[in-house]
């Protein structure tokens with residue numbers, strides 16, 4: 450099958466500190482890949498190299514290649530802003546634009562892309578809120594501030610905002626860690642539905658969540674504090690959680706460290 454994402458020899462730095470070392474991996478379209486591993490092993494850093502957000506951090510620098518549908522995101526002449534449009538991101542804490550209405554939160558990216566016609570905006574906003582399983586809860590208060598929603602609703606609003614611009618890939622960094630168990634299950638169900646249309650990469654500390662939502666799981670680890678994180682093993686989720694090839698993966702998933 451064609452690869453949506455093809456990473457080779459990727460290292461990322463914060464000034465002189467190498468945070469991740471020589472990572473190579475591929476991600477297939479319309480699949481969910483989970484990143485797991487102990488704190489500080491570089492999961493978030495690696496995720497942010499996949500849409501060129503890493504270089505926004507002062508001192509943030511990358512070596513290696515990330516191909517998205519065969520195009521190197523780090524090639525000369527590639528516009529990082531358009532990369533971030535194609536590869537959307539959902540963060541750990543729901544971060545709706547606080548002064549904007551629910552409608553405007555979802556419409557913001559569409560307007561930036563030049564969509565102006567009111568009925569066109571309304572159609573896409575409705576479709577995105579439905580896609581994020583939020584429409585029924587907010588359809589009667591689209592003009593109220595997004596910040597007035599519950600945490601779980603705000604996170605689904607952020608997902609609606611991210612999918613409104615039709616990205617190819619959706620990156621999620623611990624999207625449920627600030628949510629209650631019910632909202633967490635709602636987001637997990639949603640991820641299952643979204644993978645029919647998008648390629649999803651999710652960082653999670655919750656092993657059950659990784660096992661429930663992902664097709665493939667990547668285990669990252671570092672040999673010692675201060676050393677760069679490495680990709681230890683990437684395989685079908687079922688295999689990682691039942692019969693991993695590497696002892697360190699087994700130790701981590703069975704709770705022996707991390």
Ligand SMILES: Nc1ncnc2c1ncn2[C@@H]1O[C@H](COP(=O)(O)OP(=O)(O)OP(=O)(O)O)[C@@H](O)[C@H]1O
Pocket residue numbers: 463466468486487488489490491492493494495506675
């Ligand atoms: N803005 C930054 N400036 C300097 N170093 C950073 C920065 N962000 C992360 N690091 C360092 O890079 C390494 C990887 O951090 P990263 O946040 O990617 O790990 P993580 O696996 O996402 O951890 P966690 O599970 O705690 O979120 C760590 O050593 C961390 O201290």
Ligand SMILES: [Mg+2]
Pocket residue numbers: 492493494622652
């Ligand atoms: Mg992190």
